[in-house]
Amino acid sequence: DTGVSQDPRHKITKRGQNVTFRCDPISEHNRLYWYRQTLGQGPEFLTYFQNEAQLEKSRLLSDRFSAERPKGSFSTLEIQRTEQGDSAMYLCASSSRQGGTGELFFGEGSRLTVL
Amino acid sequence: GQQLNQSPQSMFIQEGEDVSMNCTSSSIFNTWLWYKQDPGEGPVLLIALYKAGELTSNGRLTAQFGITRKDSFLNISASIPSDVGIYFCAGQEKETSGSRLTFGEGTQLTVNP
Numbered sequence: 112d113t114g115v116s117q118d119p120r121h122k123i124t125k126r127g128q129n130v131t132f133r134c135d136p137i138s139e140h141n142r143l144y145w146y147r148q149t150l151g152q153g154p155e156f157l158t159y160f161q162n163e164a165q166l167e168k169s170r171l172l173s174d175r176f177s178a179e180r181p182k183g184s185f186s187t188l189e190i191q192r193t194e195q196g197d198s199a200m201y202l203c204a205s206s207s208r209q210g211g212t213g214e215l216f217f218g219e220g221s222r223l224t225v226l
Numbered sequence: 227g228q229q230l231n232q233s234p235q236s237m238f239i240q241e242g243e244d245v246s247m248n249c250t251s252s253s254i255f256n257t258w259l260w261y262k263q264d265p266g267e268g269p270v271l272l273i274a275l276y277k278a279g280e281l282t283s284n285g286r287l288t289a290q291f292g293i294t295r296k297d298s299f300l301n302i303s304a305s306i307p308s309d310v311g312i313y314f315c316a317g318q319e320k321e322t323s324g325s326r327l328t329f330g331e332g333t334q335l336t337v338n339p
Contacts, residue, residue: 153329
């Protein structure tokens with residue numbers, strides 16, 4: 112399978128704990144995105160990388176959230192001191208600069224439940 | 227911030243019927259895309275539109291990029307049970323540093339056999 116891969120698919124944690132999600136993009140894609148989706152809503156942009164550089168962050172990305180893409184391949188999204196409001200599906204997507212503008216390919220998501 | 231208004235919110239149809247849904251924005255978009263999402267899965271790209279007035283088909287799906295660049299519609303012809311899911315429109319305002327997409331709130335489609 113050469114699509115976008117996310118791990119874990121599901122995470123249940125207690126409030127105050129830290130969680131980390133991993134995303135492996137499509138191998139030839141140099142752009143990687145993180146989105147958050149709550150029930151009944153469309154995905155909301157969190158942050159974007161081109162290669163290893165984090166080029167844009169949404170206001171939704173509070174200081175408890177940090178994302179990295181150290182070698183320009185996989186990425187991690189860490190949430191520190193989780194709150195119940197962090198419960199959501201965290202989606203990763205990738206795209207190629209050479210591809211059609213805006214054609215993002217999404218992974219299956221990591222669903223977070225904060226108790 | 228930018229918002230996309232997608233309608234209808236939900237649709238209940240019989241197998242074989244045609245479906246139409248649309249999306250409008252308050253700003254001009256350079257790109258419109260339509261995605262389908264099944265429960266517990268990530269969105270899957272259906273159709274991408276790049277030029278005002280463009281009409282593009284993908285099997286039984288047809289989508290158009292409105293000439294004002296502020297709207298788009300998606301039609302599904304001869305619906306089948308596997309068309310069930312949530313359909314999202316998404317738009318890109320301009321070639322920003324990241325091709326960031328703004329999503330609508332989705333149209334939940336139910337197809338009765």
